[in-house]
Amino acid sequence: xxxPPSARGAALDLIGxxxxxxHPLDEAIDEHSALxxxxxxxxxxxxxxxATVLRRLGQIDALIAHCLEKPLPARAAVxxxxxxxGLAQLLFLRTPPHAAVATxxxxxxxxxxxxxxxxxxxxxxxxxQEGAALVEAQDQARLNTPQWLWRNWCEAYGEPTAHAIAxxxxxxxxxxxxxxSDPQAWCERLDATLLSTGTLRRQAGGPIASLPGYGDGExxxxxxxxxxxxxxxxxxxxxxxxxLCAAPGGKTAQxxxxxxxAIALDRSPRRVERLASNLARLxxxxxxxxxxxxxxxxxxxxxxxxxxxxxxATGAIRRHPDVPHLKTMDDVGRLAGVQERLLHAAVEMxxxxxxxxxxxxSLEPQEGRMQIERLLGKGxxxxxxxxxxxxxxGLSECISPDGDLRTxxxxxxxxxxxxGFFAARLRRA
Ligand SMILES: C[S@@+](CC[C@H](N)C(=O)[O-])C[C@H]1O[C@@H](n2cnc3c(N)ncnc32)[C@H](O)[C@@H]1O
Numbered sequence: 544x545x546x547p548p549s550a551r552g553a554a555l556d557l558i559g560x561x562x563x564x565x566h567p568l569d570e571a572i573d574e575h576s577a578l579x580x581x582x583x584x585x586x587x588x589x590x591x592x593x594a595t596v597l598r599r600l601g602q603i604d605a606l607i608a609h610c611l612e613k614p615l616p617a618r619a620a621v622x623x624x625x626x627x628x629g630l631a632q633l634l635f636l637r638t639p640p641h642a643a644v645a646t647x648x649x650x651x652x653x654x655x656x657x658x659x660x661x662x663x664x665x666x667x668x669x670x671x672q673e674g675a676a677l678v679e680a681q682d683q684a685r686l687n688t689p690q691w692l693w694r695n696w697c698e699a700y701g702e703p704t705a706h707a708i709a710x711x712x713x714x715x716x717x718x719x720x721x722x723x724s725d726p727q728a729w730c731e732r733l734d735a736t737l738l739s740t741g742t743l744r745r746q747a748g749g750p751i752a753s754l755p756g757y758g759d760g761e762x763x764x765x766x767x768x769x770x771x772x773x774x775x776x777x778x779x780x781x782x783x784x785x786x787l788c789a790a791p792g793g794k795t796a797q798x799x800x801x802x803x804x805a806i807a808l809d810r811s812p813r814r815v816e817r818l819a820s821n822l823a824r825l826x827x828x829x830x831x832x833x834x835x836x837x838x839x840x841x842x843x844x845x846x847x848x849x850x851x852x853x854x855x856a857t858g859a860i861r862r863h864p865d866v867p868h869l870k871t872m873d874d875v876g877r878l879a880g881v882q883e884r885l886l887h888a889a890v891e892m893x894x895x896x897x898x899x900x901x902x903x904x905s906l907e908p909q910e911g912r913m914q915i916e917r918l919l920g921k922g923x924x925x926x927x928x929x930x931x932x933x934x935x936x937g938l939s940e941c942i943s944p945d946g947d948l949r950t951x952x953x954x955x956x957x958x959x960x961x962x963g964f965f966a967a968r969l970r971r972a
Pocket of ligand 1: 809854
């Protein structure tokens with residue numbers, strides 16, 4: 544039986560696509576043709592439903608388990624998803640109980656899950672009565688964080704900070720914007736506030752492309768923490784800067800806007816195309832290269848390199864709540880190997896006295912601090928150049944004891960936080 548497209552129906556499909564077929568959230572959304580046919584409001588609602596299920600999955604599944612004598616069999620996986628969808632609305636999105644229950648039961652029927660309709664109805668009705676008190680007693684930070692991440696964060700930052708990070712992940716991140724110039728004037732036009740780091744911040748929601756200045760290429764979307772590593776290169780006006788893992792080009796845009804000649808390299812042709820179109824919208828000129836940075840070498844060593852290496856992206860869980868459900872500790876190990884090879888290649892490209900900024904949007908020390916320790920431990924011909932809080936808008940809490948950048952989602956808590964980024968600055972001896 545097929546049902547007419549609806550936000551709830553699309554969210555149900557997407558929960559399965561992320562949690563069982565292991566598709567990244569943004570890809571799953573792009574590939575869902577019925578979702579594209581929905582009006583913008585319904586599309587936004589579908590995304591909100593899905594993001595709420597992903598952010599609160601541990602809590603929601605514990606509540607379902609509380610109501611069932613034994614777990615649902617594997618063949619009833621979609622029924623579990625229906626319950627997740629209903630509970631996200633009932634307990635976290637303040638949908639009126641009768642609407643949350645009735646729409647979920649209707650969806651179960653429309654999708655042909657007639658034998659589970661009664662169970663869906665009974666669980667949702669029971670939790671519409673008891674759910675709020677049960678939620679109150681839950682440890683939300685712990686339940687919504689997979690064990691491997693919790694363990695790694697407790698080891699790296701201590702349990703209170705791991706807890707604060709997990710709490711920050713429960714909320715949608717604000718919309719952060721980098722402007723080509725005149726941040727103050729754009730703040731007014733975009734109804735945004737100016738952070739001490741130079742990023743503009745406004746409430747998320749609504750179509751980005753219809754905001755003033757987007758079509759004219761005056762600004763681009765970039766988390767406040769993601770905008771910090773390029774600042775560590777220092778004054779790059781009129782210099783050549785190689786951006787080794789450049790696509791989709793947020794940091795390349797900063798480099799070009801700072802007046803440097805940017806060489807943007809990425810091994811993915813599709814992503815380089817996207818970078819070129821992003822930079823064309825911004826009317827910024829850069830040189831692009833499709834190549835593997837581990838093999839590629841510039842004609843001669845250069846003074847400035849940015850290496851924004853591929854990583855697990857656990858620092859961006861606020862914006863990508865699918866990450867904890869898709870990545871594993873094995874991914875950390877695999878990517879740490881790639882990062883190590885990229886770092887050694889980058890050092891080889893660097894001229895004497897040249898500056899290399901290495902960064903990742905990961906919270907895992909294996910992809911940050913430990914990479915630099917290993918590189919220096921192996922005697923690579925570079926030294927660390929610790930950063931000063933003045934370079935990053937005075938955010939001294941974001942500087943590690945070694946002098947690296949270490950932002951966490953729980954930093955800048957009074958201003959809605961920022962993504963988790965690691966960056967180290969190295970100078971070739
Ligand atoms: C974290 S993303 C870069 C984000 C980008 N710097 C920005 O600010 O928009 C990592 C990029 O590294 C690229 N990449 C992965 N391995 C690579 C390699 N060996 N050589 C070049 N690029 C690589 C990926 O295709 C991906 O686009």
